[in-house]
Amino acid sequence: MSALALSILVFGSFLIGRAFGGRGQLDQAALLIAWLQAIFLMLQLVQVVFMMILPVVAELIGTFGLALFLWLLTPFVAELHGFQSVWKVLFGIIGSVFAIAFALSILIVLVAGI
Numbered sequence: 001m002s003a004l005a006l007s008i009l010v011f012g013s014f015l016i017g018r019a020f021g022g023r024g025q026l027d028q029a030a031l032l033i034a035w036l037q038a039i040f041l042m043l044q045l046v047q048v049v050f051m052m053i054l055p056v057v058a059e060l061i062g063t064f065g066l067a068l069f070l071w072l073l074t075p076f077v078a079e080l081h082g083f084q085s086v087w088k089v090l091f092g093i094i095g096s097v098f099a100i101a102f103a104l105s106i107l108i109v110l111v112a113g114i
Contacts, residue, residue: 008100009033013077016096022081032076039072040065 014029043065050058070090078089 006033006037012096012100013073013080016092017077017081017083020081020083020092022083024077024080024082028080032080036069036072036076040069043068 010026010030010033013033014024014026017024017029043061047058047061047065050061070093074086074090074093077083077093078086083089
């Protein structure tokens with residue numbers, strides 16, 4: 001599941017950015033996501049330690065991690081594609097997450113035959 005999520009993140013940041021006039025390359029997008037994962041691996045290690053000591057703090061670290069992810073991903077994608085407005089990139093990321101989640105939920109319904 002993690003590999004699928006990371007693949008969607010790499011291809012999404014590359015393809016959606018290119019669709020909006022970005023100049024980034026696929027290998028650059030993969031490197032960007034790998035760098036973000038290295039940062040978040042350290043954060044997750046801290047979170048695991050706090051899960052054993054103070055579970056409530058671990059939950060706060062998880063929420064902080066989501067905010068940090070958006071805060072770091074936005075300027076990274078803006079730099080990757082040469083976009084000037086980080087706010088437009090942020091709203092593009094949020095909109096893309098909703099669109100991809102909607103598309104995947106339709107795909108799951110079609111595959112599951114519900």
